[in-house]
């Protein structure tokens with residue numbers, strides 16, 4: 001994972017102090033590229049323990065075309081909770097304690113944090129138990145799952161069907177591997193305003209040469225300490241899955257970043273991680289057993305030989 005540590009060092013050394021939407025403040029560079037050869041092992045962070053289980057359940061959620069956090073809540077995956085919760089506490093129906101700016105206040109205000117945790121637990125319980133509530137407040141809008149599997153409603157004006165970009169990708173890779181048009185985009189300008197968060201991993205392209213399958217991602221905005229380790233592993237897993245589906249061997253993941261930033265409250269954690277020696281990479285195996293990648297469950301994907309340094313905690317910017 002030297003590539004990742006080099007990115008961290010580069011941003012610490014040359015990053016510019018920049019304000020951001022969340023009000024946290026960042027050190028930021030614009031434009032950076034990393035390459036991961038998947039033949040050398042599975043690129044999950046070894047310099048801090050990273051929750052692979054959460055990465056798997058999020059990717060399978062995208063692949064099923066799901067955009068409702070209920071599925072993630074049921075799988076005990078909290079990574080999208082804040083963005084659904086935000087919609088709930090800003091709604092007219094919410095009558096609990098004031099949760100304005102909860103993301104910024106919770107890490108620094110002990111008394112508020114207790115209140116926030118109570119409200120968040122209530123919210124999750126209701127998402128899990130109340131169908132109508134989950135349908136309204138669990139849904140993040142037309143985020144990744146919608147764009148990947150069902151891009152563009154368009155039906156009323158054009159009479160066209162929504163596009164299953166992943167099915168088309170698999171089809172194209174099988175039937176026309178040399179094509180330079182193996183592209184999937186989550187960036188749908190006409191639906192951005194309805195999304196809880198505009199897509200960060202916005203567009204990717206697949207490529208086949210020598211029987212190997214590679215993918216390059218353009219990520220417009222990259223939270224280096226929290227988001228990027230998840231994104232690298234998620235796309236590496238996506239390449240493995242698409243390779244199984246198309247009879248190819250995993251090649252390279254090329255990760256191209258736009259605004260690549262370290263949040264000001266992650267700088268110490270990044271420095272701690274930089275003192276650690278990378279270890280041997282783990283490997284993964286996938287049990288397809290006649291299933292398509294759209295029907296997999298988390299237990300079908302198994303990680304072995306993962307011996308990371310301990311976890312490093314950090315607050316997430318909402």
Ligand SMILES: Nc1nc(=O)c2c([nH]1)NC[C@@H]1CN(c3ccc(C(=O)N[C@@H](CCC(=O)O)C(=O)O)cc3)CN21
Nearest residue numbers: 051079080197223226227228230312313314316317318
């Ligand atoms: N500021 C920000 N950074 C992100 O990376 C990010 C967002 N926002 N918003 C949407 C999604 C949600 N993602 C997330 C959210 C939380 C974790 C997280 O809490 N990771 C912890 C581990 C959690 C655990 O082990 O329970 C970590 O330490 O990596 C990771 C990715 C990635 N995205």
Ligand SMILES: O=c1ccn([C@H]2C[C@H](O)[C@@H](COP(=O)(O)O)O2)c(=O)[nH]1
Nearest residue numbers: 021198200201221222223227228231
């Ligand atoms: O997969 C993801 C999702 C989100 N992020 C980070 C990047 C930014 O820090 C925030 C999004 O804020 P914007 O103001 O919309 O750019 O989330 C990530 O790194 N990876």
